[in-house]
Amino acid sequence: MTKQRVLVISLVGVIIFxxxxxxxxxxxxQWVDSSVLAQSQKISGITSVxxxxxxxxxxxxxxxxxxxxxxxxxxxxxxxxxxxxxxxxDHRNASLTTLFEQMxxxxxxxxxxxxxxxxxxxxxxxxxxxxxxVQLQMDSDAIYIVLDQGNAQLIEVIERNGxxxxxxxxxxx
Numbered sequence: 001m002t003k004q005r006v007l008v009i010s011l012v013g014v015i016i017f018x019x020x021x022x023x024x025x026x027x028x029x030q031w032v033d034s035s036v037l038a039q040s041q042k043i044s045g046i047t048s049v050x051x052x053x054x055x056x057x058x059x060x061x062x063x064x065x066x067x068x069x070x071x072x073x074x075x076x077x078x079x080x081x082x083x084x085x086x087x088x089x090d091h092r093n094a095s096l097t098t099l100f101e102q103m104x105x106x107x108x109x110x111x112x113x114x115x116x117x118x119x120x121x122x123x124x125x126x127x128x129x130x131x132x133x134v135q136l137q138m139d140s141d142a143i144y145i146v147l148d149q150g151n152a153q154l155i156e157v158i159e160r161n162g163x164x165x166x167x168x169x170x171x172x173x
Contacts, residue, residue, distance in 0.1 A: 043073055043076050043077065044067075044068070044073075045064055045065060045066060045067035045068065045073055046062060046063070046064060046065075046067075046073065046077070047063045047064065047065045048062075048063040049061070049062050049063070049077075051084070057085075058084055058085075059084065059085045059086070059087055059167060060077075060081050060084050060085065060086045060087065061087050061089055062077060062086060062087065062088050062089065063089040063172060064088055064089065064090050064091070064153070064155060065091070066091075066148075066153055067146060067153070067155055068135075069137075070135065070137065070144040070145070070146050070155055070157065071137040071139065071144045074086075074142070074144060074157050074166070078165060083165075085164060085165060085166070085167050086157075086165060086166050086167065087166075087167040087168070087169065087170065088155050088156075088157070088166075088169040089169070089170060089171070089172050090153055090154055090155045090169055090170075090171065090172065091151065091152055091153050091171070091172055092147075092152055092153065092154035092171045093149065093152040095130065095132075095149065095152075096132065096147045096149055096152055096153075096154040097154065097171075099126060099127065099130050099132055099147060099154075100145070100147060100154055100156065102126055103122075103123050103126055103127075103145070106118075106119045106122035106123055106126070107119060107123070107143060107145075107158060110143075111143070111158070111160055116138060120136055123136055123145075124136075127147065130149075131149070132147050132148065132149045133147070133148040133149070134146070134147055134148075135148075140160070141159060141160060141161065141163065142157050142158060142159045142160055142166065143157075143158045143160065144156075144157055145157075145158070154169070155169055156168070156169050157169070
């Protein structure tokens with residue numbers, strides 16, 4: 001008799017746990033994700049937003065289409081999602097990727113030494129030599145870089161203090 005009670009109680013507990021877990025997943029997918037998508041599509045330059053699981057960690061993938069003011073877009077997305085890490089998906093090409101890799105030296109030196117004026121001059125010079133338009137913005141939290149070349153655009157948010165809010169951007173596949 002007691003074995004039956006324990007079995008029934010255990011079974012009811014497993015069913016309740018399953019219902020709660022299913023409810024959480026449904027809530028996340030139906031209301032939270034759709035709310036984030038609806039709010040983010042009002043932001044100029046954002047084409048889609050979705051929550052993905054990477055190594056058991058949730059992150060927000062934000063697909064872009066020619067962003068004109070990366071700092072404002074980043075702040076707006078941050079306000080919508082809160083603490084979830086954000087990864088921008090852009091339309092880069094090989095030459096923009098190579099140029100950005102060359103700019104890393106100036107960027108990292110600027111962050112480490114605090115010589116941001118020199119960093120900006122070196123980035124502008126590299127972009128001008130490559131025939132690429134660059135938009136460089138900065139605040140106390142991050143450096144915002146947009147490289148434009150024809151229809152291709154590379155965007156990157158480099159955090160100055162390693163907050164973990166922005167993940168490295170990647171190319172739309």
